[in-house]
Structures are given as C-alpha cells and as structure tokens.
Amino acid sequence: MSAGKLLVLATAVLCVAAGDVILGFGMKQVGPVNSASQLLFAVLNPWVALGIVFLIGFFASYLSALSWADLTYVLPATSIGYVLTALFSRIFLHEHVSLTRWLGIALISLAVGLVARGPVLTPTAASEPIASAGSAK
C-alpha cells in the first residue's frame, strides 16, 4: 500500500476518534434529549458542531478509501479508531477504562494488524470500476 493510501486511512482513524470524543463531550453539555426537535438543536452546541466537522473529515477520507478498497477491508482497518476513542475518552473525558476494555482494545488492534496483511480489494471488483472510470492502470 502506498504512503498516500496509508495517510488516508490514518486521517480517517484520527478524525473518527476525535469526532466521537468531542461529540460525547458536547452531548453531555446538552444533557438528556427527549424530543426530535431538541436533537436537531443539539448541533448548535459548539462542541457538537466541532465533532461534526471532524466526522465530515472522517467521511471524506473513508469515502476515498472505499473507492480503492473493499468494505470488509476498510471497516476493520479503521476500527483502530475505536481504540483511540476509548483512549481519548479516558484521557479527555475521564471515563473509566477497565481491564475488560483494555482486553477489547488488544483484540481490535490484533484484528487490524491481521486484516492489514491481507488483500485490499477483491480482484473481480477492481477491474470493472477502474475501466468505467476511463483511466488506464
């Protein structure tokens, strides 16, 4: 995998973790939501808005990754983001990270390492969209 593609995956991972933690922080400020309109107005909280900006960054890099890799590759590869989410929420939101959560973190990290060693794209799926995109490979 090229450095550029790795960078796309890394950006996705960092953005999703930062986005989730900032969203979590914002929604704690908003408090329990009882109605749909309250939920819509939750985006006016600056932290919720900032969380959304990060999640948009995640979405852009995620879409980019999906244009050249299988869904069943991109999803496990970016799942290291959940590990970062747990770490960030421990550090910044002071949520408790128990031993079982650390075990979960270890399992996800192993899975990410495993999927990264496999093929990126199903071969038959690769030839068709590239041909229709009109670019030579």
Place this chain on the structure above:
Amino acid sequence: MAIAIVVASSTAADVLTSGAMKNVGDIGELYQTQGLAVVFKRVATNTRLLSGIFFMAVSFYSLLAALSFADVSLVAPASASMTFVTDAIAARLILKENVDRRRWVCALMVCAGVALLTH
C-alpha cells in the same frame, strides 16, 4: 433500541456508500487523470451515495440520542460491534466481496473486542 436502529441504518449506509464508491472508481487515480472537479461531480451526483448518506444521517441522529444518556465509550463501540458482523454478511451477499477466512476472523475479533469495550 437506539443501538438496534444505529446498527440497521449504518449497515444500509455502509453497503450503499461502498457500492457507490466502487461505482465512482479510484478517487486518487481519477483526481490525477481528470482533476478535482470531475471527482466532485461524480461523487456528488451518485444517487446510491446520496441514499447511503440518508441512512448515515438516520444512524447519526440515533447515535446522538444514545450519546446523550450513556457513555461515549459504551454506545459508540456497542453499535459498531454488531455493525461489523452485519456488514461482513452484507458485503458478501450484496457487494459480492471476497470475504475470506481472514476477514471473517477480523470481523469477529473486532466485534468481540468492541463488545469487551462496552463492559
């Protein structure tokens, strides 16, 4: 309940967006050969992607609702955990991806790992 809605809608969103982006083609290559405008046009006018984004919005708002009454380190992983398995099944059946043993093991490991995170 909120978590079930998140799982169902994000699986639909993942399958639709993945299918759409395969349809668009390699963005990196497209950008180099035809420029940013073509990339934007292809991505923004893809109806499959737009319906994927609709389901993403449904899943996002149900996630927001869940986040307001539970820990972020519980809800985000809990919904994601189940989505990994439903996504692997959907990718195999709908996107015809070659979900080999390695990918099944990875999906299940992430699912289990994420489930552990919720404890």
